Amino acid sequence: MKQLKILFLVIITLLPLVLVSCYGTTQPTRGWSGTAFDDGIIYAGTRDGKVVAVNSSSQSILWSYIVTTTTSSGMSCGPTTAPTAIYTTPIVDGDLVYIGTYSGHVLALSMLARSQNLTFPQRGYGEWEWDCPIDNAKSNAIVADLLVSDDAIYVSSSNGRVYSLDKEFGDQNWESEVLDERHRKLWTSPVIQGDTLYVSTYDGHIHSLSSETGELSDWSFKSEVGFASSPVIYEDTIFLGSFDRYLYAVKIGSDELMWEFPQEKPAGNWFWASPIVDEGIVYAGCLDGKLYAIEAETGKKVWEFDAGDPIICSPVLMGNLLVIVNKSGTVYVFDLSAEIGDEAVPLKTISIGADVRNSFCAQEGLVYIRGEDNWVYVVDIDKGKVSWNFDLTKKEE
């Protein structure tokens, strides 16, 4: 009887735990790389660890490159080699495409070498790969978008440091000190103004660093709550979202908060995506599904729009048109030159029929969006519909 009882206990206790262990220990990291468009080519990182270049004229894959990594996932599941997740949006600069990976690498891919499918890296073509040190942290994953300046690339790492790399050879110029000792992970991108980098952290700091040496400058800002989004600078003011459901404005050099939005009670959720600022107006998408237009100087609401679903990616400006995409893949276009009342009415509303949580780009009336289904959708704003779409998992022709 007793043995049966204990056996029953063992089975009933362990079975679900073992199941949860196998299926639940490893949180899926699929990545949310966005799209870049340059010279008729769409670049995107996919959810299966590939960087893909698509010719928009022929609607075919020019080249793709897969990044893999070896991971061990719990006692019962064993180590596996799998494609690495890509969270950063490719950045095109000359003949090179820069990308950061969740496995802690920054890659400079040459379009020429990749289109010939040569072994990576081809130094002769200017290709390089940089391995981020783990540095006693849990991870060296690169989650935040890279910042590319004229001569350097700035990388935020999950080990808590910011790195500066030589753009041409991938050599490390400097590493900052650990900017967030408590969380380590720096999942927000730095922003540069003049020769100073500004970095927001989950422990509620905005740090300023010399872009030349990586040394901390005198000024930093401290909030009680962590910052959820990367900072954006407009006329010496930093705008960024916080985990207390407010959007903050901080004047560089000041210890005081300039304003927080909303002014009465917090928004319905986090301002996860970085806002954008144009002509004195801050446009901020919120995970509560609303897009807010706010006066940059005062923090007063100009108008708002309810997109129904969370807005995870930053808005994009294309001339007078402001484009946002919500999580369920509905594209809203606003004409900023027209009169907008308290409640904005979109000029166009177009659904791509796929979930979206990555950044997107827009050029010459077309919006390039990668869906969670690993397809690229090209939305024609004039026509108000998806012009064409393309499966990024398709084999190269």
Place this chain on the structure above:
Amino acid sequence: MGPGDVWNLIIGNPILNVLIALSHILGGSFGLAIIALTIIVRLISWPLTKRQLKSSKALQDMQPKIQELQKKYGKNQQKLQQEMMKLYKEAGVNPLGCLWPMLIQLPIWIALYQAIMSALAATPESLLGLAHRLYSWDVVSQAIPLGSNFLGLDLGSSGNFILAIIVGGTMWIQQKMTQAPAVDPRQQSTSRIMLLMMPLMFGLLSLSFPAGLGLYWAVSNIIGIVTQYFVTGGWGYLKFRSPFQSTTAKGK
């Protein structure tokens, strides 16, 4: 609304938010929050635990009678079972009574495991996923994201041997305190294996689960040992035999 949403609404989200709120209240320490939550869970399940402990005590007191029955009906297992059930019935003891606290805690373990993984937001997806599971309490939003270090432990990582030994060891002590020694040699070896199996399995599970869950198990076991000691009035079947004593006995 799918089963996962219902689970989150009823169990997952309350545990997650309470855990995060506790973490903020306890100076941003996620480890202290886990310990506090363990105490809360233990307090909630106290009526059941008390019943279980009383059952254990009653079983302990009945041991001489049980051993008598085992001697008497050792060769006739069916008869032995019948007589033992009769004895349990007469004494008003439910031998399966100790299962309930365990069963009650099972969904809490699973929810706690999920809460630890979600709250620590080890991946960008889980951090973003947190946004829609958090209550709009100030104590919650001010605590996010959580730090994962506690007394040198990374609560989100697995593979801590010391914690695994503590979990296994405390579980063994707790079990040993309630498990009566069998008279039948065959039963003796089975119960010895059973006594080792659970602590060993939980020790191994602590190695592969995030340390936060191991911390919960360890604290829960320690609370269990302490309450068992005071409710049943001693160490029960856990006998600390001195090696010196046994040598002397052999010498004689």
